[in-house]
Amino acid sequence: MSTIEVKKITKKFGDFVAVRDADLTVAAGEVVCLLGPSGCGKTTTLRMIAGLERATAGDIVIAGRRMNELPPEKRDIAMVFQFYALYPALTVGQNIAMPLHYEKLAKTDADKRVRKVAEILHLTDVLDRMPGQVSEGEKQRVAVARAIVRDPNCFLFDEPLSRLDVELRHSMRGQIKEVLSGLSKATVIVTHDQLEALTMADRIAIMRDGLIEQVGTPHEVFARPANVFVASFIGTPQMNLIEAELTGFADGKAEVVLAGNAVALRTDPAVGRLAAGKVTVGIRPRAFATTPAASHDTIPAQAELIEPMGAETLIHARTAAGGDIRVVVPRGQRVKIGEALHLRPDPRQTHVFDGAGKAVRA
Amino acid sequence: MTAITKLKGFATAASFATVLMVGGATYAAAEEVVLRMAVPDWPPTRIMKKFFDEQYKPPSGNKVTLDVDFIPWPDFYTRVNASLTSGEQKYNMSVSDSQWLGAFVEGGYFRKVNDIIDADPALKATMAEIHPAFYNAYSTYPYTSSNIYGFPQFPDVLVTYARKDVICNDEEQAAFKAKYNEKLPCTGEELDNMDWGTFQKVGEFFMRKKGDKLAGQVLDDDFYGIAYQAGKGYDFSSMQINGFIWQYGANIWDETKIPDGQAEGVVNSPLAVKALDHYLSLLKYMPPVAKTGTMDIFKSDELFREGKLAMNIDWIGLGEASLDPKTSKVSDKLVFGMTPGLRGADGKLIRWNNLGGQPFVLMTWNTDLQNKEAMDFVKWWLSPAIQNQFAAGGGQSAVKSVYTDPKYVTYRPWNRAWAASLDWQKDVWHVPQFFELLTQQQDQFDLAITGKQDAKTTLDNIAKFQQDLLKNAGLIK
């Protein structure tokens, strides 16, 4: 079975802890994205799975077998490198065929496999070229082709699309997803691009400073962020995270002093069990409705900067306390600079995080 | 660089100062004369320079400086040759191996000094004091002609170095006597009287392995009886082989017989082949390095100083190092004698050897003043007083009144063999083709020494080469 289990792995470089007690399970056919800002330990985690780095502690189990001590050659994995790592002295075809030598296939069989993969990835025309003579997108596809030409335990992708321009990235995302869906292997993709993660992954593991903050489906991590970091990392424009003072809870509404105004917001009932004190209220920019008049559940603010984004418009609004709130409204809704806004958050998309930054949910 | 320009240049002030210092009494303006001299860097030349600086007072009253360029031996020829042949005219005097005379005289570098000697009866008398063997070898070109070029700087001959503690040991003496019914030479006189047969027996007798006993002591390394030069470099086999050839009554190509003397038929005469065979036959008793063709005069000397040998035949010029406990493990165990000879039918020893050492010479581009000062220096250098001092300091003298002086044998332990050796010394060729002759001969001897070619072939090859070369050069008719 093509599965990956990562159990409490830790990686230290000297005193620096790159990855701490990371747990991750990837089922056969599942695509998991490791998402996080640069330096968060996601690549190190991937390299430990590949065997390119040794785990300082913890277990790496691939296809049911503990593989901590095994070198990459013995793990039977395929990997696509960030910079593709194409062999510069070999043609594209030879590059793709490289992993096949191990299997000692007859030359015709190997050729057939290469041709088939090349066809899938539209590389047939460039098989005889050197890596230096093909485009960036083709290089990327060669790297993918080299990975999928064999039948490994699992696939690992290290920032596979980071060097492509926006358009190529978009099309490659689709292609990779399509290819992977046909292979039913455990796949780990490392990326810092949430769009990539959200579109390609079955589940996303969000990492920060060597810790896995949350693992969940794209919907989960978006709709139910486990903490302030995940909330802030996922979603564009970024979720508004507003410092507030919880004063009470009544009628399923939290009474908070928010940006200088006392408001009552409908939230998760679990908030009721929270003692009064400092909290963070997270509201996605698209979760506001603007109302003409102030109300007990609206936040007053003044439009300061307006950025049209095509179908929608992003408004930066300033609260009385001086805080900044991002609001996205449909294009049709005209807002002028300086206009007073009364923002009513969508209760279903209002998240309350406790003093430690953890989401408060039932 | 005339003395006049020198005078014009900076000497004006200097001589003015000198005159002032001497109080103006000396009227003759003291000229500054610089004699630049190329010499090999070793004690005999260092001593000469030291004596000059400390003692020499030019009779002319000029201020004479001997500016000596001490050049390490291995590079001496290269450096002097390049300087001379490039026309650099850097040196006014130079030490030269006797064999180089021809090449550099013919090239127009070494000055013939007959005119100066003829004009100076005292100098002439001094020259007459030099032993004929050295006079001929060092001063004359062509060999034994009346043209005079050089003067002895350090005359040298081969002697036998021996280990008293080994050869005089009672056990060894008895064992040798028992084995060969012959006395193992022990004293200097007994060494003087040694023939090649005894030398060979010494070689055979003293070939010992590690763990064997030698003079009552267990050896911690292999030991050998004898050694002499058998190296491919420079003249490091010819000088010994020539002795064998002459002792057998054969000859090398004889330059005194130009243009009638032949090489073919002479050099490879049956007697010469016998001589070379004899030379080769002793090699098997020598340390194994002899088989590599690199046992030159320095290597055999080193083996001797390291205590691996009972006897070694080498130049006196290397002797000081054997006597010095800093460089020799056998410094206090030495006895010296003449080199072995060939026992003739009449029971007498037939002796011949190739002499060594170096003369020094003047250059053709010297000014008259430089020549005059140089010759004054030569006269002083060859004066008995200085030669005696030189000999006492570790040099050798070819001046008769010096080496016959009873004091002479007290200077160094080998000196007792010196005077008696001089009468049977000859020299190898002095012709300009010297290096070509020598190089080819050394190459051929090396083939014989390393066992790749027999004596007959070797001498045939040498004879043929010499015949061709000398014929082309017009030296053989």
Next chain:
Amino acid sequence: MAEGSSIWERLGFRRASGVGEAGWGHAVIAGLISFVYFLPVLIIIITSFKLQTEALAVPPKFLPTSFFGLIPDAYVFTPTLENYTSVFSRSMITGAAAENTGFDRYFFNSIVIASVSVLLALAIGTLAAYGFSRYPLKGNDTYLFVILTTRMLPAIVVIIPVILMFRAAGLSGSYVGIILLYTAFNLPFTIWMMKSFFDELSPDVEDAARLDGSSEAAVFFKVCLPQVVAGLAATFVFGLILTWNEFLFALLLTGVDTRTVPVGMNQAVAGGGIGVLWGLLAAIETLFLIPVFLVTFFLQNHLLRGVTFGTVKR
């Protein structure tokens, strides 16, 4: 070491954490090989502390101490610094007072002549290499090859004309003469090496600087040179090593005052009517090794990065 490491891993015999790295196990093996490789040099260095009478001892004396009787005396020598003092001052005549050997001067000369000539070659050669790289002449390769050709003949062949020339120009025995000669001696190598570095640089940066109005000189000094610092260091070290030990030209073209160490070194080889003065020769060589050893050591990192020669292109 963390939990889960075997005893072998603790000793360094581990599969290194990444490709291209190795642990102590590899270091031990490399250390052994390096030691064996270095052994002939080590023997020279050890010999420099031995008296002449101990230098050739059989069995070889290879330790200065018996480690409290652990090593048999036959293998132990009495270390001495006499050879080192002898390098500079010793008695040239048996029994006479010690006198200056001239080696202080030789060392000074070697350092001055080698460093100045290598730096000069570097300056001239770098300019030329830049020219060859950026403004190729017609038949550029031919010029480059002819330059290389000058290194192909045995030096002895050109020595006579050089001596003549030096005499005519009054350069014989002067610093200027030998320095210029060594400069020429180093140029082919310098040009070949530096050209490949310049070839490797991307001309885009230079063009950008030109568009910004920089002069050609500014482009060279401010844009190009800083990028080839490693190459300059590597070329300097190579040039230094090759010049440092040059013998023939030094023998024939230096005077008493400008003589270099390799020429003086033969004082210890069949020098004073003695075969080889082993300890003295070893001491001279050891002292002579130190400067170039230190330079190489401190420029080592550049040396590795520097010698890629531009044969490697991404």
Next chain:
Amino acid sequence: MNSIAAQRPIPALMAPAPDNWKLAAIAGVAVSAVAIAALPAAASFWITGAMVAMVAASFVVNAYRRHYFGGLLVSPAIAVLFVMNIFPLLWSLGLSFFAYQSNQQTIRFIGLGNYQKLLTDNLKAPELWANLTNTAMFVVLTVIAQMVTGFLLALLFAKQFPLRKYLLILVLTPMMLSVVAVGVFFSYYYDPTFGILSYVIKAMTGGEQFILMSNKTGAVAGIVFADAWMWSPFVMLLVLAGLVSVPKYLYEAAAIDRVSAWRKFLTITFPYIRGLLMLALLFRTIEAFKMADLVILLTKGGNGTMTISYHVIRIANEQNKTSEGAALSYLLLFVVIVLTNLYLYLANRRAKGS
């Protein structure tokens, strides 16, 4: 830029302009010729030198005015090389067409006589061929030994490991030694009585002293070993530079792709060091053809180790047959040039091929 500057009119042949290098060259040659013919050497040398300087100056002015930066940059190097290297080389090339011995005062033009003698003379031709074969043998053996040793050493040091820096400098040391010291000390190491080699072998076999240099095989082995020991570090340094320039991720990719060690070397490592190996080969071959010092110090050319370069030293230095030595050197040079051109051709073809 250059094209605009180059449009400045080129002065007429006889116009006395500072950038008229053609006129300067003609005048320079004429004046020098007169000076050499009429004046003593010391004076004519400086006059000729001044003429060369004048021509060079006009070149420089010409290059400067027309923005031939290439010429300007290259000129100092060419000037130094010309005076110190090329001129003496041409001189000795010229000498090779004369019958001339440096210790004799006569000189006679004999055209290709020296070459003819070297190639056809009954005594000299076999000697030349023997020396040439020996030299070829040394070139092949020493260069192979250096390349292999240097290569293996480079592999050893290609990885990062503790103390690497300090061990590397130990291995680099041999090439910093003077040849004299190396030669003298190796003759000691090989010495049957005193030498370490003989001592070790004797201790191991309990037998006789070991005489390495007593036959051709041993002598050649001894020389090749010393030379390879001394110069392998040079090759190592070049190869190592190539090895460390291989991006690490390629090896990682190869590990992932389960590429065998041999294939990894062939397809990844080798392309990165090929050019450097070629360069090392080129420089070491040139040096190997000049091998003489170690031969002189270890065997004096005995036991079939005579090389052509040592032969040149004998002829040109010891025997003062300057012109014959020059001719012999040019024969050697011809061989080296043919060979190095072959190298360069192959290297270029490979480079273009990939």
